[in-house]
Amino acid sequence: NAGVTQTPKFQVLKTGQSMTLQCAQDMNHEYMSWYRQDPGMGLRLIHYSVGAGITDQGEVPNGYNVSRSTTEDFPLRLLSAAPSQTSVYFCASRARQGLWPQHFGDGTRLSIL
């Protein structure tokens, strides 16, 4: 099993551009989530999904969209990139609500110029 796979690993964007961060898991997990990690701030939840077709907002959802058309994939879309979105983004999954642990991908390092 590959676990949680994130692509790309690195990306540089210009302000105003849009892009999609990809996340895929091969563990048949129902629950998937996106976090951003900024220096000195730990991880903050952006969006999460408890199953295909169901998504909800986390702590810092503004500027991001998600969808969950399949169990395996949970892409994160930046609609109009801003320098404040420069961060490291992590995707995570777990079997379902109430079950732990949570498995993380290796992250996407995103810079907005």
Added chain:
Amino acid sequence: SQQGEEDPQALSIQEGENATMNCSYKTSINNLQWYRQNSGRGLVHLILIRSNEREKHSGRLRVTLDTSKKSSSLLITASRAADTASYFCATEGQGAQKLVFGQGTRLTINP
């Protein structure tokens, strides 16, 4: 807002010594978890302790939980160079079904 506050923010010790990290949180929880993050990598789950547990062990790891003080500690015994990493506590609040992370402790083990 961050739920967990970790202390110290950075810790540097000699190989073979024990390392202790502390985490405090604000609201009632279902469980508290510790994760490790190596440089440039994702987080790896280390151990979970439920709100009705007071202590848990896993190999060289010992976690304690004091719900009356809303605090937890992670002890790594006989540290190794490979333990160099950042360590995060995360809490699942009651009814929340989501994890809230602390800011992390950066641990450096000197050979």
